[in-house]
Amino acid sequence: MQPKYLRMIRRMTETQVADAPEWSVYIVRCADASLYTGIAKNVTARLEAHNKGKGASYTRSRRPVRLIHQEHGMTRSQALMREAAIKSLPRAEKQKIACDQTGLDKTSPT
Numbered sequence: 001m002q003p004k005y006l007r008m009i010r011r012m013t014e015t016q017v018a019d020a021p022e023w024s025v026y027i028v029r030c031a032d033a034s035l036y037t038g039i040a041k042n043v044t045a046r047l048e049a050h051n052k053g054k055g056a057s058y059t060r061s062r063r064p065v066r067l068i069h070q071e072h073g074m075t076r077s078q079a080l081m082r083e084a085a086i087k088s089l090p091r092a093e094k095q096k097i098a099c100d101q102t103g104l105d106k107t108s109p110t
Helices: 003-018 043-051 076-087 091-097
Strands: 023-029 035-040 066-074
Touching: 023 043, 023 076, 035 043, 035 076, 035 091, 043 066, 066 076
Parallel strands: none
Antiparallel strands: 023 035, 023 066
8 A cells, every 4th residue: 555545544543543532621720729721531640740740831830730620521622622612711610610519619628
């Protein structure tokens, strides 16, 4: 097979992998009480990276971070769109997303 066709097939396979519904959107609360939204396949590993200073540059100086919300089962494209939608919300709306129906922060001590 010609190399250009092999590259095309490889890209198609990579696209299918990227479109698998294994991505999550998450919101973390930083040490300075700011909120950070991101996407990941493995949120636990991503949180560890944030807390080790290996994650996003925004969170490096705001450690430790604490997970307050996550949504599972999205394709990468869906996760990116949801991340953008959450990032465009005002802070109060982001906090509502991270609260349960009683209005309490899901991660606050009881």
